[in-house]
Amino acid sequence: MFLFKRGKYYHLEYFDDIENRVKRVSAKSTKKAQAIKFLTDFQKRIQDNHKPHHILLSTYAKRYQDYLAANCSKKYLKTVSLSFRQLSQFTGDIALSKLTYHQLDQFMNITFKRTQHGAWTNYRALKSAFNKAVNWGYLTDNPFNRKKLPKIAESTPLFIDESEFKLIVTNTECRNLKDIFLTAMNSGLRLSELINLKWSSVNLRGRTLLVQNYDSFRTKNKKPSIIPLNNTLFQLLQNRLPKIIDIKLDDYLFSKYPGVPYSNEYVSKRFKRIVRKLGLNEKYHFHLLRVSFGSHLLQKGIPISTISKLLGHSSIYITEKHYISLSIENLTEAVLTLDKQAVSY
Secondary structure, three states: OEEEEOOEEEEHHHHHHHHHHHHHHHHOOOOHHHHHHHHHHHHHHHHHHHOOOOOEHHHHHHHHHHHHOOOOOHHHHHHHHHHHHHHHHHHOOOEHHHOOHHHHHHHHHHHHHHOHHHHHHHHHHHHHHHHHHHHOOOOOOOHHHHOOOOOOOOOOOOOOOHHHHHHHHHOOOOHHHHHHHHHHHHHOOOHHHHHOOEHHHEEOOOOEEEEOOEOOEOOOOOOOEEEEOOHHHHHHHHHHHHHOOOOOOOOEOOEEEOOEEOOHHHHHHHHHHHHHHOOOOOOOOOOHHHHHHHHHHHHOOOOHHHHHHHHOOOOHHHHHHHOHHHHHHHHHHHHHHHHHHOOOO
8 A cells, every 4th residue: 555645656565664763762762752753743743644635526526527527528528427426415515535336336226226337437437536646645445446346137139121211211311410410321320430530530532430539529439440341331421512612621411500410319319219110129229330331241241340440449359349149149150151062970
């Protein structure tokens, strides 16, 4: 364990060594009472240095979010803010150092009973926040390191098949929304990436889309990515281009009003409204267009490693987790091809 003092971190063995030296010096003192007092005062100073700085939960939440603001997306900041607000409603606005493991354990257990996914979201956000609190000297240790949440049972992945998607597009009256749906299904882009695309990202000659960071937008992994345009997307963008008067490279590709992009909530709700109107699966939501993009490629025999790169996943494990059922189907088909050349017995 390390101790923060005067702007530096010291290993506790450093203080143990000093204490041992003091004992040796004190033992030689002719005035035993003074030596004992000196040692007692020194031990008290060490204990005082172990005490974390006191800060209210609400104050630390704001300080931590201010720290995140420079590098994290607005969506993640909103998640962190909600996690702190729910914790504060449960514990009250007490000093961060006064939070006990028992309180946090109760909070997480109650949240998990109400919403398993919500509990895991809170757990990840608050665990990271409390790790930073330890680094900043507000806590001596992170109580979330001792807490283990039950795993969530994985459900069968949902996909929107081509006939259902065609039905959705046909029944979408708004041209912008229709083009957003088509772009999502043919690129695998996240909704936040789609609505923040600008004409400067379009390269029709090279047939690519560049997903990049702006002052007002950060990609999920903070890195730019290049998406190839298939014929459907290429034609879609060509058809949109002539209808834009005095186009500027800084203009949004899809905008509700000039210079004003669509919001995630607006697009998501309109998509859901169409799904319900058509009587499709109630669990269908906009993000499934991205998931379905990957599933269609996998069903056509595209390697999962290639799909992982197109989706911008940080690890192929994440891709396999989403498409495990389809992977098994493809593996089965691969094995069955051996029957065509097998020798009869």
